[in-house]
């Protein structure tokens with residue numbers, strides 16, 4: 001998406017309080033710019049004063065936010081700027097701020113489909129918290145893109161409407177689900193979209209009807225929309241059904257048994273290969289790769305398409321294991337797996353691995 005605006009200007013170092021670990025002698029710490037950091041007068045340890053930039057009621061945290069705290073994998077270093085937005089006006093203001101400063105930005109939801117880098121992100125990370133839910137008519141739900149997809153799925157099914165049963169148990173946001181065209185159990189997000197509201201890079205709000213949007217398996221038009229700043233909301237059209245909730249409970253139970261839901265993962269790492277008639281997870285298992293480990297990352301014994309951060313994993317560990325898995329499947333079956341997750345490069349705009 002066109003989330004990367006202007007050159008990557010990285011005025012590091014930003015603020016972290018960089019106190020040295022307890023017991024260590026006083027150090028002159030250096031941030032990534034190699035500029036020395038001032039000494040703390042009280043404890044004589046190196047530090048930088050935390051800085052927050054305020055603009056139009058928004059608080060931009062500079063250099064203190066660790067991306068590992070924003071991703072389900074628990075991996076990622078600091079971002080130059082971090083801001084949370086709760087409505088469209090704030091989102092517009094955040095995007096304008098980035099444009100004025102010529103800094104890149106990305107919009108994230110729950111970080112359940114992202115691999116951040118240990119080096120962090122030279123730009124601004126906008127955390128989407130646009131969370132309204134409106135019942136327009138029975139079966140028609142208008143919802144903010146920061147609304148939890150799991151919760152939307154549970155509510156709709158409980159209220160007797162079918163189409164979003166599969167969303168139960170999916171850890172992302174509505175925006176992330178639309179962007180990735182999330183799917184499971186034979187259903188996908190695109191099936192029930194009526195329209196999607198977006199913010200363009202020219203700060204225009206636009207409503208796109210379902211017939212203007214072409215989706216595919218784990219593909220949406222938003223992934224290559226040049227003037228997209230963010231998805232801000234969507235309207236879903238569901239069908240009345242007395243069995244939606246019981247179907248959802250069955251899916252949830254199957255998910256609980258077949259996926260390592262309590263571990264640190266990003267769901268399926270690879271898309272299922274097109275026309276191969278077999279899932280990526282099965283291919284990885286049959287290539288003998290379950291349990292393969294690099295540093296803190298392991299191929300799950302429960303579902304081989306899930307790579308688990310067992311603790312202390314680096315982004316390099318993850319990238320390395322992804323390459324090993326791809327290589328193993330290619331060698332054994334001649335099939336090239338394609339990543340489903342997005343890798344957020346610290347400096348480059350491209351997010352493909």
Ligand SMILES: NC(=O)C1=CN([C@@H]2O[C@H](COP(=O)(O)OP(=O)(O)OC[C@H]3O[C@@H](n4cnc5c(N)ncnc54)[C@H](OP(=O)(O)O)[C@@H]3O)[C@@H](O)[C@H]2O)C=CC1
Pocket residue numbers: 001003105106107108109110111112113114128145146149169170171172173174175176177178179180181182183184229230231232266267268342344
């Ligand atoms: N089936 C399953 O069990 C699982 C499914 N998933 C899938 O991953 C999805 C990820 O959701 P979530 O965690 O919220 O997403 P993330 O925060 O992980 O973001 C993933 C990508 O989606 C884009 N994105 C997210 N929100 C928006 C938005 N409002 N507007 C435009 N682009 C957006 C971002 O693009 P950019 O970087 O370009 O800004 C980002 O790279 C889930 O909904 C689901 O599809 C994940 C785990 C398990």
Ligand SMILES: C=C(O[C@H]1[C@H](O)[C@@H](CO)O[C@H](OP(=O)(O)OP(=O)(O)OC[C@H]2O[C@@H](n3ccc(=O)[nH]c3=O)[C@H](O)[C@@H]2O)[C@@H]1NC(C)=O)C(=O)O
Pocket residue numbers: 183184185186258266267268269270271272279280281282285302303304305340
């Ligand atoms: C988890 C995600 O979505 C999941 C979604 O939850 C499930 C449930 O419908 O179906 C897809 O997985 P999947 O194709 O691996 O589905 P599963 O039902 O788990 O497995 C398919 C087949 O492969 C076999 N299988 C799976 C994993 C494994 O390690 N070994 C194995 O043999 C299973 O036994 C089954 O016969 C989605 N993944 C993709 C890439 O399409 C996600 O997108 O992050």
